[in-house]
Amino acid sequence: MVIEKTHASTVSVYNSFTGDKIGTVPQSSKQDVLDALNLAKKGEAIGRKMPASKRIAILKIAVIIMEREFDVLSNLIATEGIKTLVQARKEVTRAINTMQLSAEEAGRIIGATIPFNAVSGSEITITPNITNIPTGIKIYIEDKEDESFTLLENSSSFRTTISSDMKGIGRFYIHTTSGVLGTGDILLNNNLSVYTSTRTNLRVVGVQKGIASIQLFDILGKQVLNTSFKGSNINDIVLPFLNNGIYIVNLKTDLGILNKKISIK
Numbered sequence: 001m002v003i004e005k006t007h008a009s010t011v012s013v014y015n016s017f018t019g020d021k022i023g024t025v026p027q028s029s030k031q032d033v034l035d036a037l038n039l040a041k042k043g044e045a046i047g048r049k050m051p052a053s054k055r056i057a058i059l060k061i062a063v064i065i066m067e068r069e070f071d072v073l074s075n076l077i078a079t080e081g082i083k084t085l086v087q088a089r090k091e092v093t094r095a096i097n098t099m100q101l102s103a104e105e106a107g108r109i110i111g112a113t114i115p116f117n118a119v120s121g122s123e124i125t126i127t128p129n130i131t132n133i134p135t136g137i138k139i140y141i142e143d144k145e146d147e148s149f150t151l152l153e154n155s156s157s158f159r160t161t162i163s164s165d166m167k168g169i170g171r172f173y174i175h176t177t178s179g180v181l182g183t184g185d186i187l188l189n190n191n192l193s194v195y196t197s198t199r200t201n202l203r204v205v206g207v208q209k210g211i212a213s214i215q216l217f218d219i220l221g222k223q224v225l226n227t228s229f230k231g232s233n234i235n236d237i238v239l240p241f242l243n244n245g246i247y248i249v250n251l252k253t254d255l256g257i258l259n260k261k262i263s264i265k
Contacts, residue, residue: 009026009027010024010025010026010027011024011025011026011027012024013025013080015079015080016080016081016082022076022079022080056103059099059100059102059103060103062099063096063099063100063103066092066095066096066099067096070089070092070096073088073092073095074088074089074091074092075088077091077092094220094221094222094223095221096221097217097221097222097223098217098220098221099221101217101221101248101250101259104250104257104259113172113173114126114141114172114173114174115168116166116167116168116171116172117166117167117168118162118165118166119162119165120162120163120164120165121161121162121163122161122162123159123160123161123162124159124160124161124162125157125158125159126141126157126158126159126172126174127157127158128152128174137176138151138153138176139151139152139174139175139176140152140174140175140176141158141172141173141174141175142172142173142174142175143160143171143172144171144172144173145171149175192204192205192206192207192251192253192258193205193206194249194251194258194260194262195262196239196262196263196264197236199239199264199265200238200239200241201236201237201238201239202214202216202225202236202237202238202239202249202262203234203235203236203237204229204234204235204236204237204251205233205234205235206233207229207231207232207233207235207253208231208232208233209230209231209254210230210231210253210254211228211229211230211231212228212229212230212231212235212251212252212253212254213226213227213228213251213252214226214227214228214229214237214249214250214251214252215249215250216239216247216248216249216250217247217248217250218242218243218245218246218247218248219245219246219247219248224240224242224247225237225239225240231253239264242264243264244264244265245263245264246261246262246263246264247261247262247263247264248260248261248262249261249262
């Protein structure tokens with residue numbers, strides 16, 4: 001734990017095989033832990049106000065640095081631990097994948113359907129109750145029937161007149177994003193469904209045609225599945241044996257990329 005180089009003492013690190021001294025690391029005290037917790041609280045406040053675009057940029061810079069220092073990091077892991085260089089390289093690759101997935105997840109557009117019951121000719125109004133929205137995040141209302149997006153600013157409302165009776169869900173969606181939305185931006189999120197139908201089967205619904213590739217990563221960024229399939233609207237992917245936990249699906253189609261978290265139980 002390093003906080004502004006305040007540590008007075010250090011601990012030596014030795015090569016497990018040769019006994020040679022590799023270097024030193026700071027030895028943290030109880031006060032260091034308390035200081036770290038205080039900094040974490042300050043960091044949380046800063047993070048809440050940080051635009052998603054800046055978070056993504058920071059994560060991407062971290063990926064660039066890790067890729068540039070790939071050999072240095074791998075050799076350090078292999079030297080200070082009891083892992084082979086091959087194993088160490090896998091660890092670094094896993095860490096890079098985790099950072100890349102985090103950057104993609106930070107920019108993922110989040111959408112939710114808005115249920116409505118209305119009769120033909122009636123005017124409807126959608127006014128979201130906006131609270132605790134981070135700086136830089138925009139809110140859009142999507143009308144699937146009109147294929148339009150309406151940006152809600154300064155507590156504005158969305159109004160439209162219904163031309164036919166409607167009941168339930170499927171027409172209106174609310175989205176949050178740091179960018180500007182167009183009809184192609186949310187196509188994957190709205191038209192695709194990815195879920196586990198059984199513990200050993202991953203079902204992808206909505207890929208109508210073309211070749212799609214799918215990857216699955218565990219929460220540490222380790223890739224546990226990498227395959228492709230020909231879209232047929234409903235596609236079942238056989239999963240390998242996986243431990244219980246959260247996994248991230250990375251689906252690439254001709255229309256774009258979808259990242260989604262799934263749970264294996």
